[in-house]
Amino acid sequence: MKASLIPHTIDFKKVALETLHIEQQALAILATQIDVRFVQACEIILQCKGRLVVTGMGKSGHIGRKMAATFASTGTPSFFMHPGEASHGDLGMLVKGDVVIAISNSGKSDEIMMLMPLIKHFNIPLITISATDQGPMPQNADVALTLGELQEACPLGLAPTSSTTATLALGDALAVALLDARGFTSDDFARSHPAGALGKRLLLYVKHLMHTQHELPKVRPDTPMGQVLFEITDKRLGLTAIVDEQDTLLGVFTDGDLRRLIDKEQGFDVNRPVSEVMIKNPSTISQELRAVDALEQLKEKKINQFIVVNTHNQVIGVLSMHDLIQAGVA
Template identity: 80%
Template sequence: MTHAIDFKKIALETISVEQHAIDVLVNQIDERFDQACEIILQCQGRVVVTGMGKSGHIGRKMAATFASTGTPSFFMHPGEAGHGDLGMLVRGDVLIAISNSGKSDEIMMLMPLIKHLEVPLITISRDDKGPMPQNADIALTLGDSNEACPLGLAPTSSTTATLVLGDALAVALLEARGFTADDFARSHPAGALGKRLLLHVKHLMHTQQELPKVSPDTPMNQVLYEISNKRLGLTTIVDENDHLLGIFTDGDLRRLIDKQQGFDVNLPVRQVMVEHPATISQEARAVEALQKLNEKKINQFVVVDDQNKVIGVISMHDLIQAGVS
């Protein structure tokens, strides 16, 4: 009969060991980190990241984070590099090589050509004793800490610390480049993130022939036709120069009927329109429009220019249908 295993206890111990590895890493951040950032910032080519095994998996993530935050980067498998893929690396690039021991045979085999290309080499390893950091322009170190694996064999704490160091480099470079949310959006056009950052009101609003508009003297029977025909649940009321005077919605219609027990179909809309309706700029992000609609508990915004001229209407339905959240 097997003894009971306290999984929660093991989990907490693992987290504690890996937290300690990050604490050790903190003391390794010195002028070498500054120098590594400067080398990357001056790079005229790409940042090529390489590593074998688990270090390679971390390297792939590191390269992806660099690439998405303004530092052109890709991952090069060191084993494949020895069989032709080293052609990916050219003068003007920077190479980041990861090996906890600092002794990766696959990476050391590439060293003569790396030197020949005069590519700056930044290594990430436990210490600076191995042949890789000894051949590096900048040798970043993780410090000496135990792996969370009880056998001390599976890369755990070391890969966590490497991942954190890679993120620290990416964030430092991001800030140095003045990388903005709009820059981030351009490298993330797909999915919810891209929609949150890239979509603006002007991309989704109803304009021109789809835009419901009537004059303030329009009788209610024609107002109702405009609301029904344009299918946006409202109409804008504008003057002769398209300046916004008010709106009238299907909700206003229901409230009018309840209040007056019917109404005169020849009544001019100016007498019942809602003045000073909520408006938004066409340059506002779609996610901002959705947030403000929820805050105001309304279903539509009238889109106006800086002269208060009506140029569109955007609704909650438009935003949800576009996948904005």
């Protein structure tokens, strides 16, 4: 076996904690930089009639991509524009009515400075994020947001570490402030994440998943038990609703009730009317309930199905635990 090339004197845990401590200090310094400029930046973005365009080179660009994605998913239309590609044709992405956030820790990215003439020509508001306000970028900005004099966690002081952490945190602060100002809700967030688990949990309602019409098991109270079993088996939902002529819910009978009935009576009479053995006043839900809330109620009541009724207590559907699992809610 080859000897390890890593000196045994390195205390990895100690280095990790030192790194986190330095980055915590960077965030504390960033907090001192949140002043009227932050408010001005938020107001400019809120007044934007176009898109919020985020740009940055290198590691700043990676952070910028994440910032743009966060803005877009929290109610602020946004995208990332690579400054190098922008000067080779992609600058057509930028139009009047947009707002630009340009990120450069040094405040003097050559690639971003090449974009300044067009930004000024279109009178596009420019917000910069840099360590200080000294540099051609912040000097040309409408609002120059600063991170403060930070110590990089990299022991060489070269790799962006604390500065990118602070920039990311500042982007999150902007996004959350704007989210709050717009009155952005969980429903709004879900609409931009329809395929994700969160979107399913927030956008799906009982009415989207319940079984209705020909899939809905229901019988009259005088229906013989033999026929009731056929209805339960045919509709494959593990129960049937018992309703009157107006479809008003009178009771429910489940396959679990059947097993308990057989155990109790050592069999059952197929001609017996279901009204004699049905469960009265069963648990019901509204079709306007979120599917995720229906799931919680199923778990709380320790049952597998709900009868769905309207405001007149008329049966309009059945929702089962299997439906929720299949839809990705559970």
